[in-house]
Amino acid sequence: MSKPTVDYSVYLVTDSGLNHPSRTLLQSVEDSILGGVTLVQLREKDLDTPAFIDLARKVHEITKKHNVPLLINDNIEVALAIDTEGAHVGQDDISCTEARRLLGPNKILGISTGTPEEAQKALADGADYIGIGTCFMTQTKSPKRTLGPIGVRAILEALPKDHPLKTVVIGGIKRDNTRRVVEHSAGRNGRILDGVAVVTGIVSASDAKAASQDLLREFRTGYENASNYLQGQVSKEKKKSIDEVLQSFPQLLTTLREKAPLTHHISNYVVMNDTANATLALGGSPIMAPSASEAQDLSKVVSSVVLNIGTLTESFVECMLEAGKHANAQSKPVILDPVGAGATSLREATAARILNHVHVDIIKGNAGEISTISKIVGCDSESIAMRGVDSLGSGFTNPAAVVQALAKREKCVVAMTGKIDYVSDGVRTVAIENGHEYQGRITGSGCMIASSIGSFAAISTDDHFAAAVAGILALNLAGEHAAARDDVRGPGTFRAAFIDEIANLKPEQVVKEARIKAIQLN
Numbered sequence: 421m422s423k424p425t426v427d428y429s430v431y432l433v434t435d436s437g438l439n440h441p442s443r444t445l446l447q448s449v450e451d452s453i454l455g456g457v458t459l460v461q462l463r464e465k466d467l468d469t470p471a472f473i474d475l476a477r478k479v480h481e482i483t484k485k486h487n488v489p490l491l492i493n494d495n496i497e498v499a500l501a502i503d504t505e506g507a508h509v510g511q512d513d514i515s516c517t518e519a520r521r522l523l524g525p526n527k528i529l530g531i532s533t534g535t536p537e538e539a540q541k542a543l544a545d546g547a548d549y550i551g552i553g554t555c556f557m558t559q560t561k562s563p564k565r566t567l568g569p570i571g572v573r574a575i576l577e578a579l580p581k582d583h584p585l586k587t588v589v590i591g592g593i594k595r596d597n598t599r600r601v602v603e604h605s606a607g608r609n610g611r612i613l614d615g616v617a618v619v620t621g622i623v624s625a626s627d628a629k630a631a632s633q634d635l636l637r638e639f640r641t642g643y644e645n646a647s648n649y650l651q652g653q654v655s656k657e658k659k660k661s662i663d664e665v666l667q668s669f670p671q672l673l674t675t676l677r678e679k680a681p682l683t684h685h686i687s688n689y690v691v692m693n694d695t696a697n698a699t700l701a702l703g704g705s706p707i708m709a710p711s712a713s714e715a716q717d718l719s720k721v722v723s724s725v726v727l728n729i730g731t732l733t734e735s736f737v738e739c740m741l742e743a744g745k746h747a748n749a750q751s752k753p754v755i756l757d758p759v760g761a762g763a764t765s766l767r768e769a770t771a772a773r774i775l776n777h778v779h780v781d782i783i784k785g786n787a788g789e790i791s792t793i794s795k796i797v798g799c800d801s802e803s804i805a806m807r808g809v810d811s812l813g814s815g816f817t818n819p820a821a822v823v824q825a826l827a828k829r830e831k832c833v834v835a836m837t838g839k840i841d842y843v844s845d846g847v848r849t850v851a852i853e854n855g856h857e858y859q860g861r862i863t864g865s866g867c868m869i870a871s872s873i874g875s876f877a878a879i880s881t882d883d884h885f886a887a888a889v890a891g892i893l894a895l896n897l898a899g900e901h902a903a904a905r906d907d908v909r910g911p912g913t914f915r916a917a918f919i920d921e922i923a924n925l926k927p928e929q930v931v932k933e934a935r936i937k938a939i940q941l942n
């Protein structure tokens with residue numbers, strides 16, 4: 421019998437201990453196949469060989485009926501006894517070469533890998549696929565380190581594009597993160613995950629069939645988006661032109677003032693009060709809530725979330741991860757302000773952790789912060805030094821290209837502040853020349869921009885690029901108006917006048933005074 425062709429799209433890995441109490445494991449397997457599971461692995465760590473063989477025989481009856489391959493975890497003896505389509509081994513189990521020798525050339529053989537080196541070894545040792553993990557923390561595994569989509573990407577990029585070795589990701593994969601993991605892990609060498617391996621997301625779901633259908637749909641969408649991205653086919657359709665974005669500003673600000681969207685801020689001690697006041701002056705409604713315990717409740721009532729890493733503590737980080745996760749689940753926009761990323765390794769690691777666990781819709785930072793984020797996600801860019809929370813030097817040689825590349829890579833909007841601000845969604849890129857140097861001389865003006873973007877993102881839900889442009893324009897025009905006032909004699913008086921002028925903004929006047937230009941990059 422020749423080796424079967426395998427569709428790895430949604431790969432069920434069983435665990436009787438986590439199986440939903442309303443049905444048997446056999447029912448979970450059958451329901452999941454009916455929902456779209458394309459491959460099954462029987463993983464039973466606690467059964468002795470005779471009991472394992474007995475269960476494997478019953479599961480195999482089901483998988484054969486539906487023409488879905490069955491692999492046995494770890495126990496080659498069971499795989500051979502039942503004549504399943506193959507087996508899966510871990511790094512601490514029997515070696516891959518020994519497993520291949522016992523199974524012969526026509527069985528499917530997979531191995532768990534957590535590093536680029538293990539992946540390359542698996543390829544050399546004759547594996548058909550690798551299970552890349554652990555991606556996220558799970559109930560079944562609590563490793564010291566999780567890979568996140570960025571770590572998965574590093575492994576995909578260590579593999580040759582055209583080798584037939586297939587790849588699946590494992591560890592905490594659920595309906596809500598599947599698409600993002602597949603999109604964000606896509607390697608620049610053209611490698612995209614061939615599937616997602618799921619345990620709890622299927623066996624513990626109350627409806628295993630529906631859960632599998634959702635996972636298959638999310639995997640396919642993620643795969644299609646990833647291949648479009650790799651082929652540079654980012655959709656240019658349905659996007660407003662820069663002029664249309666500018667003309668939409670009055671309506672956005674008017675709606676913001678009417679609706680006063682509630683925005684959840686996990687901000688820093690230095691700017692908390694200023695960002696709350698700037699949000700109120702603009703017409704929004706802030707809640708500064710740094711406790712992880714209330715993040716889920718808040719996610720139901722707020723319209724966007726701003727994560728600011730300015731004064732880091734463990735509890736801030738815990739809250740940001742929790743708020744981000746729930747905002748993603750509720751489809752509320754998330755804005756990341758990676759304050760001081762690049763200044764210390766803690767800030768860099770925290771920014772990486774957030775990007776790995778939360779889908780961020782808009783990243784806002786100064787040149788030093790954007791250079792660090794570009795490095796974290798594997799986008800080549802010049803290095804811009806930081807001193808504390810401030811960016812040093814004159815910035816990038818080609819700032820628009822850096823911002824556009826990062827936006828494309830992360831499939832989000834990137835806003836980079838400085839004397840000139842740049843915004844891109846990977847397709848549209850603009851430079852905004854408004855603003856006053858006094859903004860750079862008070863602390864938190866960048867943080868206030870993130871808050872302003874957060875309020876506009878709550879209104880401009882289908883176009884976060886327009887939200888970022890509006891958020892910057894509003895505050896930069898207010899900055900210009902404040903600096904021009906006779907009563908403003910320095911940064912201190914400017915700070916108070918700035919809040920007043922945010923509240924005094926006239927939507928049409930902003931459009932007239934905007935100095936924004938589109939930047940065409942190839």
Ligand SMILES: Nc1ncnc2c1ncn2[C@@H]1O[C@H](COP(=O)(O)OP(=O)(O)OP(=O)(O)O)[C@@H](O)[C@H]1O
Binds near residue numbers: 787855856
């Ligand atoms: N020299 C300048 N001329 C005009 N506008 C400026 C100037 N410097 C800063 N700004 C404006 O100030 C705002 C904040 O940008 P900046 O890059 O200073 O933020 P930041 O370094 O992140 O600030 P913080 O960390 O204090 O919050 C932006 O809207 C930017 O346009």
Ligand SMILES: Cc1ncsc1CCO
Binds near residue numbers: 688730731809863864
């Ligand atoms: C000065 C400062 N230090 C940590 S956060 C912050 C405010 C600017 O973001």
